[in-house]
Amino acid sequence: MISIEGLSKIFHTKDQEVRAVDDLSLNIDKGEIYGVIGYSGAGKSTFIRLLNRLEDPTEGSITMDDQNLTALSKGKLRVARQEIGMIFQHFNLLWSRTVYDNISFPLEIAGVSKGDRQKRVNELIELVGLSGRGNSYPSQLSGGQKQRVGIARALANNPKVLLCDEATSALDPETTDSILDLLVDINEKLSLTIVLITHEMHVIRKICHQVAVMEQGKIVEQGDVLDVFLHPEKKVTKRFVDQVMGDPEKETSMQLIKDNYRTGEIIKLHFVGESTNQALISDISRKFELDINILHGKITQTQKGAYGTMFVQFDGEQSEIERAIEYIESTSVEVEVNPHV
Numbered sequence: 001m002i003s004i005e006g007l008s009k010i011f012h013t014k015d016q017e018v019r020a021v022d023d024l025s026l027n028i029d030k031g032e033i034y035g036v037i038g039y040s041g042a043g044k045s046t047f048i049r050l051l052n053r054l055e056d057p058t059e060g061s062i063t064m065d066d067q068n069l070t071a072l073s074k075g076k077l078r079v080a081r082q083e084i085g086m087i088f089q090h091f092n093l094l095w096s097r098t099v100y101d102n103i104s105f106p107l108e109i110a111g112v113s114k115g116d117r118q119k120r121v122n123e124l125i126e127l128v129g130l131s132g133r134g135n136s137y138p139s140q141l142s143g144g145q146k147q148r149v150g151i152a153r154a155l156a157n158n159p160k161v162l163l164c165d166e167a168t169s170a171l172d173p174e175t176t177d178s179i180l181d182l183l184v185d186i187n188e189k190l191s192l193t194i195v196l197i198t199h200e201m202h203v204i205r206k207i208c209h210q211v212a213v214m215e216q217g218k219i220v221e222q223g224d225v226l227d228v229f230l231h232p233e234k235k236v237t238k239r240f241v242d243q244v245m246g247d248p249e250k251e252t253s254m255q256l257i258k259d260n261y262r263t264g265e266i267i268k269l270h271f272v273g274e275s276t277n278q279a280l281i282s283d284i285s286r287k288f289e290l291d292i293n294i295l296h297g298k299i300t301q302t303q304k305g306a307y308g309t310m311f312v313q314f315d316g317e318q319s320e321i322e323r324a325i326e327y328i329e330s331t332s333v334e335v336e337v338n339p340h341v
């Protein structure tokens with residue numbers, strides 16, 4: 001759907017040259033939710049502004065649905081932009097217009113007739129969960145409701161791609177989750193490709209299929225969300241993963257666990273993807289003569305499946321413990337006996 005090749009943007013200030021986006025290449029499939037994460041100054045905003053050509057690239061190309069956006073004339077670019085919807089951190093609504101008129105605005109610009117506009121706006125109001133609020137002004141809405149208007153407006157002309165610029169950064173955690181749920185809902189219902197930039201790994205974990213980690217204008221790591229969560233390679237990626245999962249070994253003192261549970265064995269179980277759906281603990285307690293204590297752990301969900309780590313104590317005959325460990329090794333759950341302090 002989107003193919004980006006060698007994309008760069010260099011800003012020239014009085015005394016220096018800033019490579020905000022530096023030789024970036026990536027492919028985004030149709031219907032995918034693709035997240036770009038990075039700390040402040042990594043180049044995310046510049047990247048997303050390049051995607052809808054609010055910014056001209058210094059080098060490289062962006063192809064969207066077989067159309068080279070970087071080679072279009074101004075007139076053709078205006079038409080191509082109608083296929084790209086965008087939502088913003090601070091909503092960018094027209095304050096003197098009602099919800100209905102805000103959503104209608106891009107349709108007016110596109111020359112849609114009054115009757116068709118009315119039908120489309122009402123459909124969109126319902127899609128984003130704002131039924132009954134059409135006559136309200138933005139100042140009468142909560143942050144989450146304002147972003148719903150932003151989403152409806154962005155979808156008005158049936159875009160092929162929705163760009164989200166830190167769309168939940170100004171919202172509280174609960175409202176963030178409801179907007180993220182709405183984005184997933186829209187992605188599934190309309191098979192809409194979504195590209196988002198964020199500095200919050202929670203956003204990536206909850207809704208993205210693919211993730212790219214940006215640092216100093218470059219993509220330093222990218223892939224399937226579950227793979228990146230499981231095997232983060234770069235330091236910056238590990239810091240982002242820790243934002244969501246914490247580091248289970250750092251959060252608890254293994255020494256304290258070992259002092260408190262002296263009999264049997266301490267076992268670390270690592271669940272990945274489908275393995276989290278297995279009722280492993282109850283399965284083991286049925287199959288083997290063991291007492292099982294759950295000591296510490298965290299399992300979380302991503303769009304690509306669940307994963308997490310759990311520490312348990314197996315107590316019983318040593319031979320029975322060994323048989324249970326052998327059994328776990330035959331499943332897709334990774335197991336480590338007596339993990340390091």
Ligand SMILES: Nc1ncnc2c1ncn2[C@@H]1O[C@H](COP(=O)(O)OP(=O)(O)OP(=O)(O)O)[C@@H](O)[C@H]1O
Nearest residue numbers: 011013018020038039040041042043044045046047
């Ligand atoms: N118009 C500009 N002129 C000069 N430098 C710029 C311009 N826009 C961005 N930069 C620089 O490019 C780099 C990347 O900025 P950008 O805003 O893209 O990062 P970001 O990851 O979006 O950060 P934030 O989340 O804080 O906005 C920064 O060093 C910034 O100072």
